[in-house]
Amino acid sequence: MKYEEVPTFQPRLKVLNREQALAIHQAALEILQNVGVRMEHKAVLEMLVGAGCQVSNQNWVTMPAILVEEALGSAPKEFDLYDQRGNKTIPLADGNYFYGTGSDTTFTLDLETGERRRSILKDAANFAKLVDGLENIDFAMSMCNPADAPIEDIYVHAFAEMVKNTNKPIIFIADSGRDITKIYQIACLVAGGEKELEQKPFILNYSEAISPLRFPENVMEKLIFCAKKKIPICLPSGSNAGGGAPVTLAGAMALGLAENLVGLVVHQLAGKGSPFLLGPNVSTLDMKSTIVSYGCPEWSLTQAALADMRDELYGLPIWAYAGSSDAKIMDAQAGAESMFSIITAMLSRTNIIHDVGFLEYGNTSSLEMVTMANELVAMSRFFTEGIPVNEGTLALEAIERVVSGEPGSIFLMDDHTFEHFMKAQFLPVLLDRSRYDSWKGAGATDLYQRCNTEAKRILAEHKVEPKTDTVLKGINEILKGGI
Amino acid sequence: MSEFRALSEAIIKGDVKMAIAETQTALDEGNKVQDILDNGLITAMNEVGDNFSKGLIFVPQMLRSAKVMQECTRMLEPFFQEGDVTSKGKVLIGTVKGDLHDIGKNLVSMMLEGAGFTITDLGVDVPPEKFVEKIREIQPDILALSALLSTTMPAMPLTIEALQKAGLRDKVKIMIGGAPVTEKYCQEIKADAYGSDAGAAVAKAKILLGID
Numbered sequence: 001m002k003y004e005e006v007p008t009f010q011p012r013l014k015v016l017n018r019e020q021a022l023a024i025h026q027a028a029l030e031i032l033q034n035v036g037v038r039m040e041h042k043a044v045l046e047m048l049v050g051a052g053c054q055v056s057n058q059n060w061v062t063m064p065a066i067l068v069e070e071a072l073g074s075a076p077k078e079f080d081l082y083d084q085r086g087n088k089t090i091p092l093a094d095g096n097y098f099y100g101t102g103s104d105t106t107f108t109l110d111l112e113t114g115e116r117r118r119s120i121l122k123d124a125a126n127f128a129k130l131v132d133g134l135e136n137i138d139f140a141m142s143m144c145n146p147a148d149a150p151i152e153d154i155y156v157h158a159f160a161e162m163v164k165n166t167n168k169p170i171i172f173i174a175d176s177g178r179d180i181t182k183i184y185q186i187a188c189l190v191a192g193g194e195k196e197l198e199q200k201p202f203i204l205n206y207s208e209a210i211s212p213l214r215f216p217e218n219v220m221e222k223l224i225f226c227a228k229k230k231i232p233i234c235l236p237s238g239s240n241a242g243g244g245a246p247v248t249l250a251g252a253m254a255l256g257l258a259e260n261l262v263g264l265v266v267h268q269l270a271g272k273g274s275p276f277l278l279g280p281n282v283s284t285l286d287m288k289s290t291i292v293s294y295g296c297p298e299w300s301l302t303q304a305a306l307a308d309m310r311d312e313l314y315g316l317p318i319w320a321y322a323g324s325s326d327a328k329i330m331d332a333q334a335g336a337e338s339m340f341s342i343i344t345a346m347l348s349r350t351n352i353i354h355d356v357g358f359l360e361y362g363n364t365s366s367l368e369m370v371t372m373a374n375e376l377v378a379m380s381r382f383f384t385e386g387i388p389v390n391e392g393t394l395a396l397e398a399i400e401r402v403v404s405g406e407p408g409s410i411f412l413m414d415d416h417t418f419e420h421f422m423k424a425q426f427l428p429v430l431l432d433r434s435r436y437d438s439w440k441g442a443g444a445t446d447l448y449q450r451c452n453t454e455a456k457r458i459l460a461e462h463k464v465e466p467k468t469d470t471v472l473k474g475i476n477e478i479l480k481g482g483i
Numbered sequence: 484m485s486e487f488r489a490l491s492e493a494i495i496k497g498d499v500k501m502a503i504a505e506t507q508t509a510l511d512e513g514n515k516v517q518d519i520l521d522n523g524l525i526t527a528m529n530e531v532g533d534n535f536s537k538g539l540i541f542v543p544q545m546l547r548s549a550k551v552m553q554e555c556t557r558m559l560e561p562f563f564q565e566g567d568v569t570s571k572g573k574v575l576i577g578t579v580k581g582d583l584h585d586i587g588k589n590l591v592s593m594m595l596e597g598a599g600f601t602i603t604d605l606g607v608d609v610p611p612e613k614f615v616e617k618i619r620e621i622q623p624d625i626l627a628l629s630a631l632l633s634t635t636m637p638a639m640p641l642t643i644e645a646l647q648k649a650g651l652r653d654k655v656k657i658m659i660g661g662a663p664v665t666e667k668y669c670q671e672i673k674a675d676a677y678g679s680d681a682g683a684a685v686a687k688a689k690i691l692l693g694i695d
Contacts, residue, residue, distance in 0.1 A: 106662070151636075154634065210583055216583050287542050287543060
């Protein structure tokens with residue numbers, strides 16, 4: 001008989017149903033209606049009053065639920081990010097997932113010495129180039145907070161390094177309305193103009209308000225800027241459980257979502273229909289060290305729950321994290337924590353997944369970690385794609401050939417294996433499956449050493465399609481104007 | 484062991500009712516206020532600090548103990564007499580100009596208070612001149628500066644500069660801390676100590692003031 005293609009499951013992790021999602025959403029609305037937020041941007045405050053919010057104590061704002069519902073209604077449910085050549089590489093719809101690096105680490109693991117040292121601009125360049133050369137890393141962030149850039153324009157310089165070293169989409173940080181303008185100028189140069197950038201955005205801004213419920217002036221400047229220019233933005237607040245937010249995850253999510261929804265309301269009032277990502281970043285504050293954990297199961301769990309809230313209620317693309325660790329070196333802990341967050345972020349279908357490559361709770365960045373994550377993402381993707389069931393994969397003919405064939409017939413020799421093995425199996429590159437003697441003969445390396453070698457190889461061999469001289473000249477002028 | 488063992492135990496456990504009752508008993512029995520403070524309250528907090536350093540307890544447990552200790556101290560305050568040494572030292576603390584983050588700073592305040600220091604907290608986004616003004620007013624032993632953002636960190640050297648101009652730099656020890664701050668940065672801007680976390684801040688404060 002003939003076997004038609006049978007649709008099979010692609011494993012999907014669920015945390016909340018509609019009723020549970022609504023309970024958290026209702027709590028978020030109640031926070032906005034009853035507790036309120038501190039809004040420190042005057043014009044935004046006036047705008048919110050004009051829209052129906054109440055103000056007390058100068059800048060304390062309570063927000064009616066209807067405003068939130070309106071903003072949820074006007075924000076786009078789907079939008080796309082493009083690479084710097086204008087190709088749509090990040091279609092943010094449904095459960096599409098994309099991995100990328102993070103920003104603002106103070107230290108970087110030196111590729112040559114392995115030493116943890118202060119990050120510099122060259123590191124931002126290296127990370128961008130590595131991202132450009134890695135198949136499963138879809139976007140770049142600066143990774144570093146470079147010590148050798150002028151502090152007032154630190155984010156402009158980091159952005160310039162990224163633009164020079166990758167053509168993938170860039171998620172960027174800015175300090176206020178001042179430096180975001182310069183970054184925008186550079187982005188326009190690359191895209192070929194304001195209109196071109198608006199049509200095919202390759203940038204997304206990541207900003208943070210302050211938990212609990214505080215919206216500083218400089219952060220609102222960036223939000224308004226992005227809303228008006230239609231630059232996609234994500235605005236979490238650091239509502240980590242036990243630190244910025246209550247220690248219990250439901251409450252931390254409600255608070256984080258309340259903060260996100262304020263951002264969304266302001267954003268949609270300033271630029272109706274502009275693209276916005278939801279994502280409250282609910283990690284935990286470690287109860288011994290007081291660091292915000294980048295390897296905890298809580299963050300993975302809350303973002304999986306957020307994916308369900310997206311599907312049940314919000315519809316907006318969401319922001320997530322994965323591929324990082326609290327370990328200080330790339331050891332077994334770093335591998336375990338990385339994989340835990342990478343595969344769960346994928347299984348729960350979060351959309352933009354950042355912070356790949358962090359060590360030391362986001363304080364140190366590692367090129368080796370990003371290189372490892374590239375392979376862990378591939379491994380997770382293989383799992384998540386499930387088991388295709390059709391004529392070819394059921395392989396009845398091959399079974400018959402081998403069983404009833406000449407003595408000595410084996411599957412390994414059969415054409416079916418040759419034709420299918422590349423897709424039918426996950427073929428690791430850095431995860432070592434060699435036999436003991438070959439492993440020993442090849443230097444008895446561990447995964448960290450192999451990732452180090454691979455990162456060095458990519459940095460030495462990978463060619464990034466360069467920007468034109470006009471663009472490079474323009475960037476230099478913008479940078480000079482800022483110093 | 485101290486005669487205030489039950490009081491110490493109550494503080495270590497974070498049992499506010501028991502601790503208040505024990506403090507009252509200690510007062511009723513006619514003990515010296517200084518003795519209750521030193522051998523009941525501070526002894527307990529030292530033990531809590533040790534337990535925390537050894538990883539035996541968690542931050543919320545330590546903070547609960549600190550809170551209970553404060554309640555007890557408040558009961559003793561009306562009985563303090565001039566000349567009583569009630570504080571390990573005066574600390575003026577704040578998050579520097581441009582920075583609105585205060586979780587780390589609040590944690591440091593709480594821990595220092597638990598260790599017997601007196602805290603004056605100027606809050607967040609504190610401009611250098613406000614620090615200068617307050618130092619003139621209360622003459623603290625230590626100025627503690629916090630910053631979470633690398634972009635606001637430069638307000639630390641600016642604050643130190645303002646102290647220099649005001650002729651106050653030698654009058655106070657300066658401690659700094661916050662996510663982007665490092666030991667090296669501390670040396671660069673000529674601060675006196677860097678605390679990598681709240682526990683370290685207490686240890687450094689004690690070293691700065693020569694307290695063992």
